[in-house]
Amino acid sequence: MITLLLVDDENMMKEYIKFIIKEEDMEIAVFEASNGLEAVEKAKQLQPNLILMDIKMPHMDGLEATEMIKKEVPLTKIVFLTAYDKFDYAQKALRLGAYDYLLKPISPEDFKGLINKILAESHQNQGDVQNTTTLAPEDHVIKGAKEYIEDNYSEKIQLKDVANHVGLSPTYFSKFFKRKTQMNFSIYLNMARIEKAKELMRETTLTLNEISYRVGYEDLSYFSIVFQKYEASTPSDYRRRDMTK
Template identity: 45%
Template sequence: MIKLLIVDDEQLEREGMKTILERNFPGLGIQQAKNGKMAVEMTKEFLPDLILMDIKMPGMNGLEAMDIISAEQPHIKFIMVTAYDTFSYMKAAIKLGVKDYVLKPSKASEIVHTIGKVLEQIEKERVQHVETLHQKEKWQKTQMLVETDVVTQLLFDHVHDVHVDMLVEMLEIPSLEEMFVMVLLLPEGGEKQYSAIRKKVLQSGWTGALYGRQLPIIVFRQPSTTFRSQATALARELLSLSKGNEKEWFIGIGKVYHSMEQVRHSYQEAMLATVDTQVRKKYRFFEDIPLKPEGRKQAMMDQKDLMEKIRLGKWEEVHAQIMKSLTLLEKERTPLVYTQQRTLEVLWMISRILSECGVETTTPLYPIQPVDYRRLREETGRLLSEMKQSYIERFNSMESDTFQQIKQFIKDHSNEDISLDTLAQKVRLSPIYISKMFKEKQGINYIDFLTECRIEKAKALMGDVEKSIKEITFEVGYHDPNYFSKVFKKVTHYSPKEYRKTLLGQHA
């Protein structure tokens, strides 16, 4: 409901105006004030959209009242009501943003016409405001999807092509010269805190998707403070969200790197920093982990050979090889904490390989700190058995046409905000495995394919001269015409306008 305030020192004038308005605009909410001072006070409570302001009133006149009200609530519109059609009044009123004026006396038809125009403007502005809020909400959702996609590609996919650069450009980050990764380990049900965590990180980094208990965060270095001060401050802010459950939260912090291509090393370091969560502080820097013993032989297995055995499902050989390595490290009297770090690094590598093969596993973590090599072997064997079981269950149920289903889903929904996580949930595969399938079977990643689908649809729509480039932008799934034009030219080597001109010339 639009609210309107009539301000006039003559009751007869107020009542007459109210009668005309109620007869012609039945949906209005109308109140009255008999002087400027009362108008100022009533405006604070009533919050009108439009004020019909008499100019000549005793005490505070209309121009003075408008000046005070406009300063406090600049969105309110005014129509001046006066018997003085003089230049000085008009000049002062225009400065205060008056939309129109009504002379006393005026015909009812003139009053209805003047006020009706301003009411129509208010209605249009309300619609535009709702659309702006809707677009802002859509952009915020899109931004979150872009963030998680970028983090997934940088930390897991190892994909660094033009599309990653475009996505980064959409996020409008001022500088990417230095970055580091924090890995937040959350308890069961920790996903409920995701929005609050992302809000804390929003101005200083990108929040990835939650994988099991693990939430990766890429943080941008702030040159105004030291790395450790920045990381410590953010870690404490994040831990403050635990709401008394802090003992189940833990943060690992990797070192600073100078490019997107290197930031995944910081992720691996942050994960290693979460090995031992039984420390006094609930966060740990990778650089604070005890250094590996100097001169000690590398007793761990050949990782390339191990990866091949995992892909072939030779779990017994994998188990035997890891246990043999643990025995060798024990014979060399390697400190337990170092062996645990090295073993967990291998288990994480196995978990990543399984993810690339479409097998979902929780991040391998020791639930308790092993106190000796015997307990370390037992816990390692248990984690291997769990991953083996996940592998067997997944490959027993996998369907041969999964990839075709994914492609068809993208084609059918290319106009929507499709993220790697959306696809993963749709077909119950890991985001990394889907990306790997595209690169192996299609020769491109899923963003390339999604872009191709959108651009092909846009090219088909170009033939409809009734549709503007802006309409086509939204119809094919983009939210910014400038960004759409950039992508379109990247793919077709023509701007949308150039392509449409060429297309219409061919049809002439």
């Protein structure tokens, strides 16, 4: 049976999740918290399999609570459930070790899919699944991969370079990274680079060509295409808007 901690200051959301669980006859023991502080205390007491965590709450928000919970109960899977569709939130959630990031209102199908995925992974972890190399703890692998990207985003990073850094085969690492972060490695790398580019646009007077090169894109045209894909704006338009704020 899964132990679930629902953390939200809105009772309606918690009642909605409990309704889905009841309607689908899921074997889930549900506990509740109304803010981040309460969530930290209950997580230490219950050590739940899964926490559904809202981000915007009084007293302590979901991001702060997650940071504390991960130190106390590192194996707990935390899924952010929020109405705020912002990359900054998603990026920080992933950096803190979040299992997933879902937007409200979550559909019954998405919730069932989440629970089924957790159950499937639990069964897989109980089996004799081995890699050809010694696998470090999961959080350590993802943390190491993200730190490598953070330190080398200006270079020509390839998936095999990061896989080698964390001690896994490229094929295994690719599947592992997607399963843990819910995105392909290439997407995460591009998103990280675009965030760095936005930071340079805000804080420096570097030309777009210089910024492109500094975040790992040798061709300005390609950088512009990637930037527009993730930001729905050209780099020049983004910089112009930022300067008028």
